[in-house]
Amino acid sequence: MRAYLAAARMSYWRYYTYSIATIAGVITNGFFGLLRSYVFIAFYQNRPIAAGYRLSDALTYVWLSQAMIMPLFMWGWVEIAETIRTGAIASDLTRPINYFGYWLSRDLGRAGYHTLFRWLPTMMLGIIFFRITVPTAPLTWLAYLISLLLAIILSFCLRFMINVVGFWTTDVRGISGMVLLFVNFFTGFLIPLEFFPPAARAIVLQLPFAGLVSIPNRIFLGQATGAEIFLLLGQQLGWTIVLILAAHLLLHVATRKLVVQGG
Amino acid sequence: MDKLRLYRLLLAARLRSQLQYRVSFALEATSSFTTPFVELIAILILFRTFPNLGGWTAGEVVFLYGLATTSLAVAEMLSSGIDQTSDLIREGNFDRILIRPVNPLLQVLATDFQLRKIGRLMQGGVALTLAQLLITPHWTLLKGLVFFSALCSTVLVFCTIFLIGAAICFWTIDRSEIQNVFVYGGTEIASNPLNIYDQRLQALFLYLIPIGLTVFYPALYILGKPDPLMLPPFMPFLAPVVALLFLSLGLLIWEFGLRHYQGTGS
Numbered sequence: 001m002r003a004y005l006a007a008a009r010m011s012y013w014r015y016y017t018y019s020i021a022t023i024a025g026v027i028t029n030g031f032f033g034l035l036r037s038y039v040f041i042a043f044y045q046n047r048p049i050a051a052g053y054r055l056s057d058a059l060t061y062v063w064l065s066q067a068m069i070m071p072l073f074m075w076g077w078v079e080i081a082e083t084i085r086t087g088a089i090a091s092d093l094t095r096p097i098n099y100f101g102y103w104l105s106r107d108l109g110r111a112g113y114h115t116l117f118r119w120l121p122t123m124m125l126g127i128i129f130f131r132i133t134v135p136t137a138p139l140t141w142l143a144y145l146i147s148l149l150l151a152i153i154l155s156f157c158l159r160f161m162i163n164v165v166g167f168w169t170t171d172v173r174g175i176s177g178m179v180l181l182f183v184n185f186f187t188g189f190l191i192p193l194e195f196f197p198p199a200a201r202a203i204v205l206q207l208p209f210a211g212l213v214s215i216p217n218r219i220f221l222g223q224a225t226g227a228e229i230f231l232l233l234g235q236q237l238g239w240t241i242v243l244i245l246a247a248h249l250l251l252h253v254a255t256r257k258l259v260v261q262g263g
Numbered sequence: 264m265d266k267l268r269l270y271r272l273l274l275a276a277r278l279r280s281q282l283q284y285r286v287s288f289a290l291e292a293t294s295s296f297t298t299p300f301v302e303l304i305a306i307l308i309l310f311r312t313f314p315n316l317g318g319w320t321a322g323e324v325v326f327l328y329g330l331a332t333t334s335l336a337v338a339e340m341l342s343s344g345i346d347q348t349s350d351l352i353r354e355g356n357f358d359r360i361l362i363r364p365v366n367p368l369l370q371v372l373a374t375d376f377q378l379r380k381i382g383r384l385m386q387g388g389v390a391l392t393l394a395q396l397l398i399t400p401h402w403t404l405l406k407g408l409v410f411f412s413a414l415c416s417t418v419l420v421f422c423t424i425f426l427i428g429a430a431i432c433f434w435t436i437d438r439s440e441i442q443n444v445f446v447y448g449g450t451e452i453a454s455n456p457l458n459i460y461d462q463r464l465q466a467l468f469l470y471l472i473p474i475g476l477t478v479f480y481p482a483l484y485i486l487g488k489p490d491p492l493m494l495p496p497f498m499p500f501l502a503p504v505v506a507l508l509f510l511s512l513g514l515l516i517w518e519f520g521l522r523h524y525q526g527t528g529s
Binding site: 021024025027028031032034035038039041042043044045047050051169173174175177178181182184185190191195196197 | 286287289290291293294295297298301302304305308309311312313316317439440441443444447448451452455456459460461464
């Protein structure tokens with residue numbers, strides 16, 4: 001356990017050193033939050049509610065999604081693939097700790113930093129400039145934090161599997177770009193899944209991708225209450241377990257194929 | 264003419280090297296198609312629920328989107344070399360460029376040409392075709408000219424943003440993320456009716472980074488829509504003039520940066 005904690009801590013502090021990049025990043029996420037907000041404000045003109053979202057909900061949704069970008073790190077994470085390319089993977093695999101667990105710990109450390117220094121400031125911008133509403137009930141916050149943690153683990157599983165494909169192809173940027181694009185769409189990052197046509201909505205709400213953005217956001221917005229919250233968290237947890245198993249299986253198959261690049 | 268030949272030769276070598284990694288190239292080209300594709304689908308999905316955006320119909324917004332995306336794709340291909348300036352400087356390779364008897368900007372331009380952005384270009388084409396089907400605007404010769412000049416002007420504006428971003432690297436070495444705000448934020452703004460944004464944002468993207476002048480106003484003219492911002496009627500025809508002015512400003516900043524470049528010591 002101590003090794004995993006150490007890996008998480010190390011990863012947290014590694015990101016902590018890039019403070020200028022963090023400020024630039026918050027400005028960027030905030031700027032796009034601003035642009036996306038104006039689109040919804042214009043759409044909602046003469047329209048109090050649509051697909052179960054009032055304008056204020058839609059705005060909160062936009063800022064939550066912008067704030068989640070870095071904690072979820074959905075865009076172009078190729079760290080493991082890099083170790084395959086450089087050959088560093090050989091020493092990583094011989095460490096006496098679970099390979100998946102080691103990388104998950106590192107990613108949780110990173111996500112902890114990004115939640116504190118990217119999620120929080122981005123949400124602050126939303127609160128200051130668009131007066132978005134945040135939940136007041138402590139239980140909603142608790143449910144949201146659990147949901148956010150599950151979302152991060154889910155996103156890690158997806159990224160882990162994309163990277164492991166590197167065991168076969170060495171270059172994963174192309175695959176990563178393609179898969180994550182569809183992921184962005186099916187998570188509800190671009191628009192809330194409730195806006196999808198009914199047939200598509202019924203499917204996308206059940207997919208594992210919904211657990212990345214859509215479910216945490218709905219919990220934050222208070223769209224689910226009581227038992228519904230447990231149902232949503234259960235859905236996330238179920239997919240998390242499935243994906244963790246899938247990731248282990250894929251890794252198992254991949255390590256048999258592994259050809260370490262000279263070095 | 265000699266310079267153009269040199270540019271062509273260097274780029275041809277670049278392209279051949281990119282096509283060596285076929286699978287990788289195909290995947291990246293595909294992903295450069297799907298990125299904007301899901302954005303386009305997202306817009307269309309929202310238009311299912313909401314009838315209009317700031318007085319614009321789905322087809323009209325798709326037209327804006329197509330114009331902006333096509334221009335961005337061309338600009339990204341042309342400027343991929345400029346976008347690498349930061350790497351050239353950091354690795355000390357820029358010094359090598361300076362001692363060759365060819366214009367540094369031309370050499371930087373020729374260091375890269377990302378053909379894989381062709382996916383985005385195709386996507387822009389798809390959007391423009393879709394818009395054509397949805398709204399069937401009345402094309403006249405003048406409208407065709409306005410469209411063509413809007414496309415070229417927007418490409419120039421995007422290239423200039425890349426150029427200014429690269430020139431800033433002469434001082435900061437590292438490429439700034441703020442450049443993304445202007446390039447991709449600018450694309451986003453240009454893809455939607457300008458009137459839905461805050462007045463300060465409108466002013467910023469009309470007069471400082473003239474993407475609104477090169478996309479929004481020509482589109483108003485081509486689609487025959489009244490100007491919601493009530494600006495003078497000659498605005499749709501300013502695009503090429505403003506784009507050239509903006510480019511001159513970019514070139515000045517580049518020259519100024521070049522004179523102040525001191526090397527990284529690497």
